[in-house]
Amino acid sequence: MQPEGLNRTARITGLFYLGNAITSVLGFIVIRPRLFDADDPTATMANLVAHDSPARWGIALYLGMVVTQTLAAAWFYRLFRTVDSFAASGIAAFGLVNAVVGVMSTALLATAVEVAADPVGDPVATVQVLHLLNENLWGVGALFFGLWLIPMGWCVLRSGWMPSALGRLLVGGGAGYVLSAFVAYLAPGAQVLAEALTYPASVGELWMVGYLLIRGVRRRAAVAQV
DSSP states (O other), X not given: OOHHHHHHHHHHHHHHHHHHHHHHIIIIIIIHHHHOXXXXXXXXXHHHHHTHHXXXXXXXXXXXXXXXXXXXXXXXXXXXXTXXXXXXXXXXXXHHHHHHHHHHHHHHHHHHHHHHHSOOSSHHHHHHHHHHHHHHHHHHHHHHHHHTHHHHHHHHHHHOSSXXXXXXXXXXXXXXXXXXXXXXXXXXXXXXXXXXXXXXXXXXXXXXXXXXXXXXXXXXXXXXXX
């Protein structure tokens, strides 16, 4: 692929990655906490009833997150397949598992909204169980949120298209994200540590998004590979 084509592919990949970041933040960090109260099932039920429209927007954002995650995984493969096809396949495979986690989480949220709108059985208990399933789905999904960053960072290091510090940060941040899943379940009281282990990955992802959109790939390294 010629440098111009690589830059175009890089920027499209960056757009999908940015879309994934935006929908994730709005759906998971902004709307979700307004709906679910881990300590008060009755409050969760009341929130879903009172905020039906935001809850449905939350479902739409989750769907957007799934779409952009899937496209980002596919385009990362397209970008890096000539660098290391095995690692590029890992990015795509782990990224698609992330999308599957998102699909399942969306289904759980949609079910909770429907139960709140049209109660069956004990709706408060049902909604809370759905919430707990959602929480733990994201908890175990942290494994793949980290795993897809490790081959991504490896491809950055192999290609020379981005700063080597970014590649090392992605590899280390991905490993930290994987470790955070184990810490969260083996040491429930160490939630602060588990969250701290994910911070390098977040920094690496933001850097990656910005670099893809603004710089694309380093032209000299791209020309050398061609």
